[in-house]
Amino acid sequence: MEKYLSQLNDAQLAPTLQKDGPMIVIAGAGSGKTRVLTYRIAYLMSQGVDPFNILSLTFTNKAAKEMKGRIAKIVGDGEAKNLWMGTFHSVFAKILRFEGHHLGFPSNFTIYDTQDSQKLLGSIIKEMGLDKEIYKTKQIYSRISSYKNSLITVKAYFRNPELMEADAMARRPKTGEIYQEYVDRCFKAGAMDFDDLLLRTNELLTRFPNVLAQYQDKFRYILVDEYQDTNHSQYLIVRALADRFQNICVVGDDAQSIYAFRGANINNILNFQKDYDDVKLFRLEQNYRSTKNIVGAANSVIEHNKTKLDKIVWTANDIGEKVKVHRSLTDGDEGRYVASTIWDNKMNNQLINSDFAVLYRTNAQSRAIEDALRKRDIPYRVYGGLSFYQRKEIKDVTAYLRLVLNPADEEALKRVINYPGRGIGQTTIDRLVVAANGYGKTIFEVLKNIDNLEININSGTKNKLKDFVVLIESYQIMNQTANAFELAEHVVKSSGLINEFNKDGTPEGVARLENVQELLNGIKDFVEGQIELADAGDSLAEFLEDVALATDLDGDKGDPNHVALMTIHLAKGLEFNHVFIVGLEEDLFPSAMSMNTRSELEEERRLFYVALTRAEKQAYLTYALSRYRWGKLIDAEPSRFIEEIDDEYLDILTPVNDRRQNPMLSADIFGDIEPSQIRFKKPIKRKSEVKPPKFIPPAKLKPIGKSIGNPDVNLFDGKLTVGNIVEHSRFGKGEVLKIEGVGTDTKAEINFEHGGVKKLLLRFAKLDVL
Numbered sequence: 001m002e003k004y005l006s007q008l009n010d011a012q013l014a015p016t017l018q019k020d021g022p023m024i025v026i027a028g029a030g031s032g033k034t035r036v037l038t039y040r041i042a043y044l045m046s047q048g049v050d051p052f053n054i055l056s057l058t059f060t061n062k063a064a065k066e067m068k069g070r071i072a073k074i075v076g077d078g079e080a081k082n083l084w085m086g087t088f089h090s091v092f093a094k095i096l097r098f099e100g101h102h103l104g105f106p107s108n109f110t111i112y113d114t115q116d117s118q119k120l121l122g123s124i125i126k127e128m129g130l131d132k133e134i135y136k137t138k139q140i141y142s143r144i145s146s147y148k149n150s151l152i153t154v155k156a157y158f159r160n161p162e163l164m165e166a167d168a169m170a171r172r173p174k175t176g177e178i179y180q181e182y183v184d185r186c187f188k189a190g191a192m193d194f195d196d197l198l199l200r201t202n203e204l205l206t207r208f209p210n211v212l213a214q215y216q217d218k219f220r221y222i223l224v225d226e227y228q229d230t231n232h233s234q235y236l237i238v239r240a241l242a243d244r245f246q247n248i249c250v251v252g253d254d255a256q257s258i259y260a261f262r263g264a265n266i267n268n269i270l271n272f273q274k275d276y277d278d279v280k281l282f283r284l285e286q287n288y289r290s291t292k293n294i295v296g297a298a299n300s301v302i303e304h305n306k307t308k309l310d311k312i313v314w315t316a317n318d319i320g321e322k323v324k325v326h327r328s329l330t331d332g333d334e335g336r337y338v339a340s341t342i343w344d345n346k347m348n349n350q351l352i353n354s355d356f357a358v359l360y361r362t363n364a365q366s367r368a369i370e371d372a373l374r375k376r377d378i379p380y381r382v383y384g385g386l387s388f389y390q391r392k393e394i395k396d397v398t399a400y401l402r403l404v405l406n407p408a409d410e411e412a413l414k415r416v417i418n419y420p421g422r423g424i425g426q427t428t429i430d431r432l433v434v435a436a437n438g439y440g441k442t443i444f445e446v447l448k449n450i451d452n453l454e455i456n457i458n459s460g461t462k463n464k465l466k467d468f469v470v471l472i473e474s475y476q477i478m479n480q481t482a483n484a485f486e487l488a489e490h491v492v493k494s495s496g497l498i499n500e501f502n503k504d505g506t507p508e509g510v511a512r513l514e515n516v517q518e519l520l521n522g523i524k525d526f527v528e529g530q531i532e533l534a535d536a537g538d539s540l541a542e543f544l545e546d547v548a549l550a551t552d553l554d555g556d557k558g559d560p561n562h563v564a565l566m567t568i569h570l571a572k573g574l575e576f577n578h579v580f581i582v583g584l585e586e587d588l589f590p591s592a593m594s595m596n597t598r599s600e601l602e603e604e605r606r607l608f609y610v611a612l613t614r615a616e617k618q619a620y621l622t623y624a625l626s627r628y629r630w631g632k633l634i635d636a637e638p639s640r641f642i643e644e645i646d647d648e649y650l651d652i653l654t655p656v657n658d659r660r661q662n663p664m665l666s667a668d669i670f671g672d673i674e675p676s677q678i679r680f681k682k683p684i685k686r687k688s689e690v691k692p693p694k695f696i697p698p699a700k701l702k703p704i705g706k707s708i709g710n711p712d713v714n715l716f717d718g719k720l721t722v723g724n725i726v727e728h729s730r731f732g733k734g735e736v737l738k739i740e741g742v743g744t745d746t747k748a749e750i751n752f753e754h755g756g757v758k759k760l761l762l763r764f765a766k767l768d769v770l
């Protein structure tokens with residue numbers, strides 16, 4: 001431990017070694033907050049604190065995984081495994097599995113993802129006969145979500161005339177009724193949506209003091225990263241759990257609070273000292289991540305915010321290159337500039353793809369960047385689109401699996417009852433829903449009793465419905481003995497899904513088939529991991545929980561050497577060697593929707609601060625003079641944020657790239673001057689009045705642009721030999737000791753650095769030969 005503590009500076013050591021009591025670390029970007037949390041957990045364990053008694057809450061599953069890996073290196077694998085570490089959602093989903101029965105939920109409740117929730121809302125709106133142009137599912141969804149995150153239950157809603165009035169004013173007076181029906185339907189389906197995982201945890205801890213006491217006693221030490229972005233619901237959970245021992249350590253940076261639009265409350269960090277007695281406050285000031293130029297630029301921007309805590313951030317790192325500012329004619333040129341700069345840097349400075357990240361304000365901006373990267377054959381990955389598990393074909397398969405576990409799951413049932421086609425039409429499904437609502441039963445219960453209920457469905461269709469029940473019940477029986485992989489493979493084949501995907505000979509169809517194969521591999525891997533780790537429980541339930549809570553940032557599959565493309569929101573907490581912040585234009589960044597109040601604009605500025613501080617060595621700011629948005633070419637002006645950076649940190653590039661890349665820009669624009677002689681003094685005049693456009697559609701989710709790496713399951717057939725060193729995603733590096741069997745049954749015995757000797761079926765084990 002001593003050795004590790006020497007990797008911290010004195011300011012970092014103080015909070016690390018502060019074992020008990022409430023404490024807060026407020027510090028700027030890159031100053032080691034996350035590092036302090038990590039080492040502090042290791043230190044607590046070295047002081048005899050049982051890992052079972054430590055709860056650590058992070059912003060992404062990926063962050064939790066990395067933190068756990070780091071701690072394992074310090075204290076050893078066995079111990080680190082027992083830490084409770086993860087996002088709020090994943091930790092409390094686990095707790096609700098154990099305790100949800102107090103609230104009337106089965107332990108195998110389904111987690112509805114955003115798609116499921118919106119589909120259900122869509123049906124409710126339709127069933128209630130409301131105008132779907134006024135009651136837009138996405139808007140209703142986010143409205144309900146914000147109620148839940150503020151702990152406004154349906155009852156509380158109907159007790160609050162202001163809320164009802166606000167919805168009525170927005171021409172949606174039935175919002176409360178929809179909310180009511182949505183909550184009832186989720187409950188009946190044994191399902192919780194993402195927000196329920198927090199709301200129901202709060203309900204559990206409030207209504208059941210014994211349960212609260214039990215978890216207060218369990219979680220004697222609580223740590224929270226990125227505390228500035230907790231919402232009210234999360235805040236209350238932490239407060240309740242920490243109330244008994246008050247060993248609560250939160251770290252955060254008010255200047256990086258960027259989720260107000262999703263209910264995050266910056267006051268949680270500002271008021272922490274009022275919430276507990278004798279709070280110890282720590283500050284870190286030295287940034288270890290970035291060059292002096294980047295730190296200076298970031299500091300000079302955030303200075304423009306009025307609402308902020310005073311903080312010092314400095315660095316002993318090199319001065320580095322100045323922040324480069326580049327203007328392009330169009331968004332296409334901007335993409336080409338990014339791609340050519342990456343290309344040049346790779347050639348001249350021995351950099352690799354994963355040294356680069358391109359950050360943008362809205363998902364829609366990735367397209368132009370993707371096009372340019374593809375043209376240059378630079379591998380990239382778009383994060384934050386649909387996660388693998390949200391793809392249609394994957395959701396089709398998992399819907400069957402969800403039904404096996406929880407036949408009440410209405411969204412899963414509606415998804416597969418007639419897919420692949422069984423001649424069960426939409427009218428029949430609508431009637432089933434009406435009957436289920438009328439009888440107060442789940443749709444599956446209605447199906448099981450179809451002969452005894454009064455329902456207007458002809459006998460031919462009834463037989464088809466009965467066949468469907470038999471099919472699902474046969475899977476349920478199989479699930480009692482088979483593991484999740486065996487079941488999933490059987491489901492894919494026997495449900496007709498595989499034929500359905502096979503029939504489609506298009507490249508998309510083939511890709512679908514490959515994805516399903518990849519899903520099966522994943523389940524196999526999961527099951528094996530569980531068996532090897534000797535904690536095989538209900539593998540299907542656990543797998544589905546992982547699936548429901550997976551985000552695109554977590555499932556880092558494929559070749560890790562790629563340029564990362566993501567929104568700034570997603571980049572929080574991460575760091576990259578070279579960072580491009582693109583689309584720095586008024587109305588885009590800052591967003592047109594955030595220009596109405598100071599607080600909205602300040603949140604945009606914090607977002608820019610987050611973006612800039614992701615860069616270690618070099619930051620590039622780019623903007624275009626015109627850009628395609630919503631199908632139209634729109635003139636753009638440089639963002640005020642560029643102007644706000646002190647000159648001394650900036651290198652305003654000449655438009656030489658514009659000219660080279662765009663034939664439209666002919667010499668006469670420059671006259672006789674060589675383009676390289678033109679230096680832009682800081683531009684950048686804004687029109688006196690910027691009118692926000694009337695309506696801006698929300699950014700569309702983009703599917704992942706390019707799938708990198710498509711592990712060939714048979715790759716190792718016969719190719720692996722004793723003595724090979726391999727790497728496995730979960731067990732790390734290992735040496736092959738023995739190979740047995742042939743063909744698809746080939747197994748290898750491998751001695752892994754994490755977890756020792758394991759026997760793996762090569763067809764499914766995802767191994768890299770080193």
Ligand code: ATP
Nearest residue numbers: 007008009028029030031032033034035288289573
């Ligand atoms: P953010 O606000 O962006 O979340 P942070 O405050 O959590 O940043 P870390 O991610 O913990 O900062 O640290 C930033 C970088 O600096 C990491 O690469 C980390 O390993 C490194 N670092 C932190 N402290 C030290 C130190 N004492 N010595 C060397 N490197 C350090």
Ligand code: MG
Nearest residue numbers: 033034035573
């Ligand atoms: Mg951090």
